[in-house]
Amino acid sequence: DVxxxxxxRYLVKRTGEKVFLECVQDMDHENMFWYRQDPGLGLRLIYFxxxxxxxxxxxxxxxxxxxxxxKERFSLILESASTNQTSMYLCASSFFSRAGKLFFxxxxxxxxx
Amino acid sequence: xxxxxxxNSMESNEEEPVHLPxxxxxxxxxxxxxxxxxxxxxxxxxxxxxxxxxxxxxMASLAIAEDRKSSTLxxxxxxxxxxxxxxxxxxxxxGNEKLTFGTGTRLTIIP
Numbered sequence: 347d348v349x350x351x352x353x354x355r356y357l358v359k360r361t362g363e364k365v366f367l368e369c370v371q372d373m374d375h376e377n378m379f380w381y382r383q384d385p386g387l388g389l390r391l392i393y394f395x396x397x398x399x400x401x402x403x404x405x406x407x408x409x410x411x412x413x414x415x416x417k418e419r420f421s422l423i424l425e426s427a428s429t430n431q432t433s434m435y436l437c438a439s440s441f442f443s444r445a446g447k448l449f450f451x452x453x454x455x456x457x458x459x
Numbered sequence: 460x461x462x463x464x465x466x467n468s469m470e471s472n473e474e475e476p477v478h479l480p481x482x483x484x485x486x487x488x489x490x491x492x493x494x495x496x497x498x499x500x501x502x503x504x505x506x507x508x509x510x511x512x513x514x515x516x517x518m519a520s521l522a523i524a525e526d527r528k529s530s531t532l533x534x535x536x537x538x539x540x541x542x543x544x545x546x547x548x549x550x551x552x553x554g555n556e557k558l559t560f561g562t563g564t565r566l567t568i569i570p
Contacts, residue, residue, distance in 0.1 A: 350502075379558065388562035389503070389546070404557055436502050440558075446493040446550055448558065450502030 349373075350451040352437050358457045365424040367454055369437030375449075376442035378420035380404075380412065382433040383453075389436065395420055396442060427458045463547045468565045471537050479532040479564055481547030486527050489551050494521065494532045496543040497563070503546060506532065542568045 353368035369378065379394040381404075391404030393412040401412050409431060413421045420439075424431055434455050438448040464482040471477040483492065493508040507514055507521045509530070514521040520533040534541055546563040550556050 381560070386562070389560035391557055391559050394557055402557060405559060438502070446491050446508055446548070446558070447505050448495070448503070450504065453502050 350437055350439055350449050352435075352451040352454050354454050355452065356455050356457075358459065359424075359427050360459055361428060363424075363427050363458075365427045365456065365458075367422040367424075367435055367437075367456070369420045369422070369439075369451060370418055371420075371439040371449070372418065373439065373441075373449070374417065375439035376417070377440045378414065379438040379440075379448065380410075380420065380422045381436045381438065382406070383436060384433050392422065427456075429458050432456060432458045463549060463561055465545075465547055465561060465564045467562065468567065470567045470569055472569050473539060474536055477534040477537045477541070477566065479534075479545050479547075479566065480529065481531070482529045483547070483549045484528045486549050487551075490549045491551070492521065492523060492527075492530045493548050493550070494519070495546045495548070495560070496541075497546070498540075498543045503560070506545075537566075537568050539568050539570065542566060 350371045359365050377396050380392040381389045383389050390406050392410050395401045395414045411423045434453050436453045437451040440448045491508050494506040495503040497503040506518050509521045522531045544563040544565050546560045
């Protein structure tokens, strides 16, 4: 079975802290994605990557950056966390040649106080 | 990627079929139609996808209109475990397109 693992299920941070959310997949997928999910707003794409060291902005990249140094790992970075970044963060991955079939992690519920 | 339109919510009785509609009038010839569902407190999971022909798998069926501007996800016999948010998305099966989800349809199953 494909596994997409997010490092934490719940995370509490303070305003202004630098926050790292880690995602690892074990299926040699080229594509990786970071989404955030808020009540009533659905899933919104933050960043995605289709190769090592490549990144593309999604719909809401402001306040976030990403890193993809290895194929299996895609990190989301909040340089200076703010309360409006309190959200559920979901990582996903897919093959380049089957781009529509995503596998999601269980999510990280981040609270910024 | 083409924009999709889905009803915000639907209700269905347990053990009855459910038809979840999706409009995608700007779909291009190479775009696939994908459906995902998200159970409470979980990440979305893939359900089914298709290009032109109707598709069946163990989870559901996908009926695609002849002009491909709409599709319907069919759950043949709804159970309480099918209560979830269902997302319809369209995009090319190849490449590095950003994959965006809308707000989906929240399906409530009535016992």
